[in-house]
Amino acid sequence: MTSTLVIQISFFVLAIASTASALGVIIFKNAVHSALSLILTLLFLALFYLQLGAMFIAIVQILIYAGAIMVLFLFVVTMLAPDASESEVRDPLRWQRIIAGVLGVALVGALSYLLFTGVATQSIVTTAGVNSLSHMVDTRGNIEAFGLALFHGFAFPFEVTSLLIVVAILGALVFGRRT
Amino acid sequence: MPLSAYLIMSAILFSIGVVGVLIRRSPLVIFMSIELMLNAVNLSFVAFSKFLDTADGQMFVFLVLTVAAAEVVVGLAIIVSIFRTRRTIDVDEMNALRG
Numbered sequence: 001m002t003s004t005l006v007i008q009i010s011f012f013v014l015a016i017a018s019t020a021s022a023l024g025v026i027i028f029k030n031a032v033h034s035a036l037s038l039i040l041t042l043l044f045l046a047l048f049y050l051q052l053g054a055m056f057i058a059i060v061q062i063l064i065y066a067g068a069i070m071v072l073f074l075f076v077v078t079m080l081a082p083d084a085s086e087s088e089v090r091d092p093l094r095w096q097r098i099i100a101g102v103l104g105v106a107l108v109g110a111l112s113y114l115l116f117t118g119v120a121t122q123s124i125v126t127t128a129g130v131n132s133l134s135h136m137v138d139t140r141g142n143i144e145a146f147g148l149a150l151f152h153g154f155a156f157p158f159e160v161t162s163l164l165i166v167v168a169i170l171g172a173l174v175f176g177r178r179t
Numbered sequence: 180m181p182l183s184a185y186l187i188m189s190a191i192l193f194s195i196g197v198v199g200v201l202i203r204r205s206p207l208v209i210f211m212s213i214e215l216m217l218n219a220v221n222l223s224f225v226a227f228s229k230f231l232d233t234a235d236g237q238m239f240v241f242l243v244l245t246v247a248a249a250e251v252v253v254g255l256a257i258i259v260s261i262f263r264t265r266r267t268i269d270v271d272e273m274n275a276l277r278g
Contacts, residue, residue, distance in 0.1 A: 011180045015188050022192050022215055026199035031207050038211045041192075045218050052185070052229040057221075057240050064244055069214070069251050076255045077207050080262050100201035104194045111190035115183050132232040149234035150241065157238075161245040168249035175256035 010051065018044035031077045035070060042066040055142040185226035192219035204269050206258050210251070217247050 021044060024037035042065045049058035136145035150158055192215060199212030221240045228236025262268050 007180060011184065015184075018188070019191055019195070022195045025211055025215060026195060026203060026208070031205055034208050034211055038214065041215065042218060045222060048185070048188075048222055049225050052225050054225045054228065054237055054240075057225060057237050060241070060244060061221075064248065065214075065218070069248055072251060072255060073207070073211065076259060080207070080259065080268055097202045100198050103201070104198035107194040107197060108191055111194070112187050115186045115190065133228065133234045134232055136234070145234060146237060150238055153235070154238045154242075157242055161242060164245060164249050168252045171253045172256040175253070175260045 007051065014044055014047055014051070018048070032074070035073050035077055038073075039066050039070045042070070053137070053142075056146045182226055182230045186223050189219045189223040189226070192216075192222065204271055206261075206268055206270055206273075209270065210254055210258075214247065214251070217243055 018041055021037050021040040025034045025041065028034045028037060042061060046058045046061040046066070049055075049061060133145060133149075136148065140148070196212040196214075196216035196219060199215065200209050203209055203212065221243055224236040224240045224243070226236075228234060228240075258268060261273065265272065
């Protein structure tokens with residue numbers, strides 16, 4: 001009973017913290033501050049993944065997202081816009097922000113309404129028996145369960161990602177070449 | 180926690196990303212908002228994976244992560260090359276296909 005309470009408290013703390021840091025991404029004037037706030041959001045999301053029992057995804061989130069991708073972001077931000085404060089004075093479309101805020105609140109409301117009234121989330125059919133994730137995690141461990149699922153059911157998509165990465169590298173080379 | 184709590188958390192983060200794309204003028208911050216939206220979807224994938232008791236959702240998160248990395252590499256390269264030719268990265272200034 002106490003563990004449920006701990007999970008609930010940690011969920012609400014994480015929810016408030018990640019919402020605040022995500023708002024920081026779009027509110028901060030300086031792009032560097034936005035990037036740092038996004039790193040904080042990604043770390044909070046990694047804690048969400050830990051709470052959901054997805055150990056490998058949580059570690060990969062910290063390594064790849066908060067580490068590699070955001071370092072790339074910070075490189076470009078500091079290179080292009082070291083003192084990038086968006087000019088607030090000559091913004092010709094100021095009304096756009098108010099409308100965007102109203103529409104964002106409407107989007108949250110609509111999505112939450114659909115989640116509550118659409119599919120009955122209580123009566124979802126879970127996988128049972130030896131193929132279920134919890135059974136695999138119990139018998140083989142977390143990383144092994146992930147790897148078995150990846151290479152048994154998703155081997156072809158996994159191989160296709162290598163093609164995607166090669167194409168991305170070629171694209172970055174073509175754009176980065178000085179002509 | 181019920182599944183809907185995680186899904187609503189994911190919806191809130193996604194909407195913050197959408198609002199960020201709509202109100203900001205710097206393409207870098209717009210890119211960060213897109214990353215935020217991808218991560219919001221990842222959260223709901225992991226939540227579904229937990230509550231359906233199958234590893235498929237985590238596979239999708241893995242693939243989304245790869246696509247996000249590739250997208251960031253190409254997108255930042257495009258932004259850098261726009262900055263090289265125009266010396267500005269305000270999206271309101273980018274109104275010509277051939278610069």
